[in-house]
Amino acid sequence: MADLVRKLGERIRVLxxxxGLSQEQLGELSGLHTNYIGQVERGEKNLTIESLEKVAIGLGVSLEQVFRYIDPMEQQDELSQINELLSKRPFEDRAMALKIIKDVFEWEHRKYR
Known part of the structure; x- marks a missing residue:
């Protein structure tokens, strides 16, 4: 259980x-104390369902988005491996990777015209 609490805290920190929010800002938006947000992000506090919902609302995301990538299914195929790698990167890195992939596909399409 402690591993799940830690992973959830890390995911909340990434989101x-x-x-672009500070812990103080997220605390205000979610109606939770700043110290509590810090403890959650460090995996020191186990969130209640109600507090988790408040955090999701404060972040402007769904609960599904909060839990996404926390405990991915068995990684077998290449697409799953790419997803796992990108899930741990910041938004800017994911956006850059998507642009690179699109550019490669566009180049490939033009090559065969």
């Missing part, structure tokens, strides 16, 4: 930083 908060992607939104």
């Amino acid at each position: 908060r930083k992607e939104k």
Whole structure:
């Protein structure tokens, strides 16, 4: 259980930083104390369902988005491996990777015209 609490805290930290929010700002938006947000992000506090919902609302994301990538299914194929790698990167890195992939596909399409 402690591993899940830690992973959830890390995911909340990633989402908060992607939104450009400080812990104080997320605390205000979610109606939770700043110290509590910090403890959650460090995996020191186990969130209740109600607090998790408040955090999701404060982040402007769904609960599904909060849990996405926390415990991915068995990684077998290449697409799953790419997803796993990108899930741990900041938004800017994911956007850059998507642009690179699109550019490669566009180049490939033009090559065979």
